[in-house]
Amino acid sequence: MERTSRRDARARVVGVLAEAGAVSRADLARRAALAPSTVSAVVSDLQAAGLVVEPAAPVHPPERGTVGRPPVLIALHRKAGVVAGVDFGKRHLRMAISDLSHQLLAERHRALDADLPAREAIVLAQRMFKEALEAAEVSKSELLGIGMGLPGPVHRPSGELGNSTILPGWVGINAANAVSEALGHHVEVENDANLGALGEWVWGSGRGVEHMAYVKAATGIGAGFIVAGQPYVGAGGTAGELGHTVVDPGGPICRCGNRGCLETFAGGPAVLAALADLHGDELTLQDVVRLAQRGDTGVARAIADAGAAIGTAVATLCNLFNPQKVVVGGDLGAAGDLLLDPLRESLRRGAIRSAAEDVVVLQGELGERAEVLGAVALVLGRVVA
Structure with a gap:
């Protein structure tokens, strides 16, 4: 005993x-x-x-x-060992290696072609994984676990990405099994917004609170939750699909099959489409943020409109969840108060008074690294002797 x-x-x-x-x-x-x-x-x-x-x-x-x-x-x-984090996005692949004291030993980033098939992306991850281990000067035998993020709902029973993901090349693929086989170690897969929440809660703007939501505003719009000091993903792993909140039942058809989802008004493609007549169709979201910060009033208006639409959905989130903080990240989150001030105003209008008074809306501290650091944190939270 x-x-x-x-x-x-x-x-x-x-x-x-x-x-x-x-x-x-x-x-x-x-x-x-x-x-x-x-x-x-x-x-x-x-x-x-x-x-x-x-x-x-x-x-x-x-x-x-x-x-x-x-x-x-x-x-x-x-x-005592090391852990790894992997973050697949629509146009990027990130990787990080950390020891158990939370010291980062190596980070890697690579741009990807949009909609790269899963098998090709996994081959690139395999190469980057080897590079990261070499840079960190660790062997695979020291690895205790790997966490991985994907932009879409990860259905827990099947391990597959739902069809609302922005990575169509991954639909129907058991991501955990495929990447585990490629990297030669068990991989735990989670939705990227859930990992963004975890990353900001452990290392960023969410530190010190028991209840927070993270909103990733990028190509898609997703949310991740920390409830009573623990990540919350729902019964099947699909909690937080904020981008598929219907804000206009008569609005445009969304890739998920519904009409008028938030993403059709405030997701990356919607923002870029609104600016196509002014700036052509070669803009990226990073370009949009840079132009707005340099004083382009038309681009700033497009970002503000997206912030106001997101704020309407976040107001409902606050009424239901009552978080202490809402942390905003993703490519659009990099716009700071250009996005957040309209978001805050919509939240104040749409949320009940007590919920609006309880919450603080902040820009994420970790920027584009939030999800990969959340993948590291996911595995750190599973380590036992």
Whole structure:
């Protein structure tokens, strides 16, 4: 019984350290729901084995307003293992390798052709994975897990991407199985907006709250949720399809088959189509943001219109969910207040007063890295001794 109890305590301590990064012993005891004396004994064992260290500098900055001498932090040593994150987008592939103290060891990014077939994208991921491991100077044997994001609902029972994804070449493919086989290690797949929420909650604008929503405004529009300090994906993994909220039943036909979905008014293709007469059809969303920030009033109006439409849907989200923060990322999220001010105004008009007063709308801190860092965080949250 004693051996089992000690093993369970060790698993809890390692799991908390992997999920949280560097923490104080007091915080570790609280998060692991263990007595301080038990935590002290487990940490001593881990230190003796060289698996726990006191980092020279905290992985995360101290919370604003803290005074006095900061507590001594502990973290898992590099030799405890590493994890990887992969993020497939419509036009990009990102990868990151992290140790269990949340220190990033390598990152890679590659532009992709739009609608690249899944098999070709997976071959590129295989090459990038090898490059990232070499850059991080780690071997595959040290890898504890891989998280992966895809832009669309990942149906948990089947492991397949739903037909509302913006990656038509992946529909009907069991992404986890295909990428696991290519990388030679088990891969856990999740919707990219869910991973964006996790990334911003662990490392970015969502730190320190129990209830938050992340809105990824890019080619598609998706949402991810943190509820009571835990990611929430719904019964089958498809929670957060904000872009397919119907805002006008008589509106344009959406790729999901419905009419008037939010994405048909505020998704990337809709924004670009609205600007085609002014700027041609070669614009990207990154171009749109740059033009707006340089003072192009027509482009700024298109972004504002998208923000107002997204805000109407986010108002309903706040009425139903009542989050403390809504963090906005994605290519359009990079426009900052050009998108967020109209979004906030629509939210205030559409949400009940208490829900509107409870929430703060913020730009994401992690930018285009939110989803790949969320993929890393997904696996960190699964690590046990």
